Structures are given as structure tokens and as C-alpha cells.
Amino acid sequence: MLNRVCLTVVLVLAIFAVQAAAPVFEMEIRDHLFDPAELTVPAGKKIKLVVYNRDSTPEEFESYELNREKVIMGASKAVIFIGPLKPGEYPFFGEFNPKTAQGKVIAK
Amino acid sequence: MLLTSVVLVLREVLEAALLFSLLMALSKRLGISWRWVSVALIVGLLGAAIYGFNIDIVSEWFDGVGQEVVNAFLQIVIYALLCLLATFAARYSRGFVVPEALLTMLMGASVALAIVREGAEIMIYLSAFVQLPDQLTSVLAGSAIGAGIGVSVGAVFYYALLNLGRRAAIIIGAVLLTLVAAGMASQAAQLLIQADWLPSQYPVWDSSWLVEEQTVTGQLLYALIGYEATPAPLQLFIYAVAILLIIFIAGIFGRSRGSAEVSHA
Helix, strand or coil: CHHHHHHHHHHHHHHHHCCCCCCEEEEEEECCEEECCEEEECCCCCEEEEEEECCCCCEEEEECCCCEEEEECCCEEEEEEECCCCCEEEEEEECCCCCCCEEEEEEC | CHHHHHHHHHHHHHHHHHHHHHHHHHHHHHCCCCHHHHHHHHHHHHHHHHHHHCHHHHHHHHHHCHHHHHHHHHHHHHHHHHHHHHHHHHHHHCCECCCHHHHHHHHHHHHHHHHHHHHHHHHHHHHCCCCCHHHHHHHHHHHHHHHHHHHHHHHHHHHHHHCCCHHHHHHHHHHHHHHHHHHHHHHHHHHHHHCCCCCCCCCCCCCCCCCCCCCHHHHHHHHHHCCCCCCCHHHHHHHHHHHHHHHHHHHHHCCCCCCCECCCC
16 A cells, blocks of 8 residues: 555656656845835746845845745855745745845745 | 844744743753753754854765755654654653753754754854954844844743643643644754655645744744745645654653652642
8 A cells, every 4th residue: 555655656747757848937136125026927937036245235025925935145046946825926035134134035 | 244144043932942942941840950950051053053064064975965954854853853752841840750860961962953954044144244244243233133033032931831830831831842842843844845755746835925934933833833834735744643642652652651650739
């Protein structure tokens, strides 16, 4: 029984693994601000988001709506996969500087 | 700066603090020594510092998703340790011979790993302010307040658990241990989806109209049962499997297997 469940899970994962690569979207953090602060992405697709932190201080990309959380050290970049998203707006913020670092992903 | 650090530190501390107080209450109920508490705290904080200061290296692993993979690994190990703990604690409370050192080791290791995971983020956050002495004071004050609130919530939780009757305490303690453990497994799944190691799909539901994740209730539920307003199907599946697995393992191996019975229950 357990073997069969494992096999099914592995097969399902294998099917998903051969899917096409996700389109890449890029964003910068500079002076504790996201640029662009509004990122328009296609709805219904998995997206590879690359965030470059140009500040010398660390930041944490955080979004409750996207279910994402990731530390991005100063002068480095982070890869975050998001979606597939239904059309709509998905706010995100920098948890270390939430007063200024605000933005949203717009899925169309 | 002050409020930001209160919220940030509280969020991170809460999860480890709830696990900490749950296991301390379990320890007390089973009459096990508390030696593991200080060791877990020290090892956890040291580990958090080491992990935090090397996060830039870890982040580069696996094509830039090293952080997710390492965090998911930590969560899975914590889940496995809690599975073992539930099993051996069940045996111990039923009067079977279980070395006390095994129980204390399982408790200490799971709490230490939870502190590594959550503490690293606090270390990284604080490290940014070491160069900025004018802001450092308010950030440290805020962090202390956040940590204080987190620890207080843990203390309230601890005394609430101890004030229950023996039977209620065992049932509620076992249920909470199972849900906390399953929450760890579900977070591991979420991290692996974020890393694109597991397939991503539309969320099963959106319960943010009911409980928003960023509210106090949402954060408490997140720490306690792994609440997500928009869980992915795979995350829910793994949550359910994690619950069934711990019940199955603790149910089977937590009972008699012909071992010698010693009555100290």
C-alpha cells in the first residue's frame, strides 16, 4: 500500500519535472525600495523571480499572498519561484524594512 | 525601527517558543529532567549564528535555492525527531523501559534545530545594524521586547498545559505535538515548492477572509498548526500524510511489543 503511494507520488513528480522552464522576471532592491515596485506577470504560469539586492544590508522578501519568504543578503541575488497565480494583485514587502520596501505582483 | 524589530523577532521566536514550552510541559508531565533545556538553547543559538553568518554561501547552493533546501531539510529532521519522540514518550508513559537520555536527546535536538532555523533570520537582521550604532539601540530594544513577548506567550502556553488534568493534558499534548510536527512537514513542502523542487499549483482555498496570516491569530495558528491562508494542494497532502504517519508510528510502536513492563505510570 505504502509502496504504491510512493510510486504514484514519484510518477506525478516526474511528470511535473519535464514541464517547460518558467519565464524569468527580474527585480532590484535599492535603498530599501523594490524596483519595479509593481511587477506584471502572466496569470496561470509558474514564474522564476530573480531579485537583486543592490544594498549592502540584507533584506527578506516576504509575501503572505504569494506564500513566499526568503532572505537576500546584501550585494547578492535570490531566486524565488512563484505562481501559478490567478489574475489579481499580490502584495509583497521587505520584512527588514517594511516601511519603505513595498511592492506587488500583478497577474494578468 | 523599533516596531519593525518587535514584530520580526516576535514572529520568529513564537514558533520555537511554542515548541519549547510544549516539550517542557511534556518533560514535566513525564517527570523527566530539564537538563536538555539549557543545552538546546545554547546549541541552538550557536547553530543559528553559524547558519546566519554563512547564509550567503548556503544561498548559492543548488542554483540559488540552497536556503529553501536547507530549511526544508531542517524542518523534515525536526518532524522525524518529533515522530520518534511521540513514539518513545508513549512507551515511557505506558510504563515500558525507555532510557531517559533518549527522550531528553530527542527533545533537545528538535528544539535546538527549531532555534537554528528561526534564530538565523534574527541574526541576519541584527547583523545589518552593527554598522549603524544610532539605530542599533532601538533595534536591540525592539528585539528584546519581541523576544520577551514570544517567551511570555510560551510561558502562558506552558502553564495552561500543566493546569489541565492528567488525561486532558495527554490528549491535548499529543494532538498539539502531532499538529506542530505536521506543520513542520507542510512548511518543508512549501519551501521545496518555492525552490521548484516540488511542483507548484493553484492554492486549494483562500481562507484569508476568515483568518489573515499576518494577524496575531494567524501567526499563532501558523506557529501551532502550520496555518496557511492559501495552501498548495501538495502542502495539504503532505500535512495529512504527516499527521497519519505520526499517529501510525506512535500508535504501533508506542504500544506493547513484549517488552518488560515496569510500572511507574
